[in-house]
């Protein structure tokens with residue numbers, strides 16, 4: 435199971451039907467209704483702005499995660515997040531202890547170019563990313579060569595980025611002009627300090 439995305443300095447696998455479409459639809463509804471979605475502020479260039487998406491941070495007791503000058507304190511696992519984490523951890527043979535949930539409400543919501551390389555994730559983090567709801571483009575860009583790759587993340591899919599990926603590649607989820615329905619993304623992570 436799973437498709438290796440063949441790129442230099444990366445170890446990326448895409449599993450399109452990690453969840454069957456019916457299950458993915460149910461999970462999308464459940465997560466929409468049960469997670470504590472909020473729109474946080476971000477400080478950039480001395481200005482405070484709303485991030486262009488909703489998010490929620492869950493994990494083992496009070497784990498903290500800092501990025502873009504925000505400190506998120508983990509809320510306790512919900513039952514559905516815990517069962518998703520167990521399935522993803524079993525598949526990846528990796529012990530995740532936190533998840534960042536993102537809700538892209540429409541085509542105007544996005545996440546800019548970045549690597550998941552915060553110090554608390556350690557040197558070669560394993561990032562496991564589940565998608566539910568509308569399909570979105572997910573772009574990758576090599577930091578040195580600027581090589582680009584576009585993936586389409588479908589509902590029920592799992593994307594695993596590991597090895598050197600975060601050290602050489604950035605990724606983003608771009609805004610789009612055409613109408614796009616909401617999408618939920620869960621990125622499971624392991625905070626190591």
Ligand SMILES: O=C(O)CCC(=O)C(=O)O
Pocket residue numbers: 534536545550563572587605607619621
């Ligand atoms: O929504 C996605 O697929 C990517 C989210 C992401 O890169 C992140 O939360 O770090």
Ligand SMILES: [Mn+2]
Pocket residue numbers: 548549550605
């Ligand atoms: Mn990311």
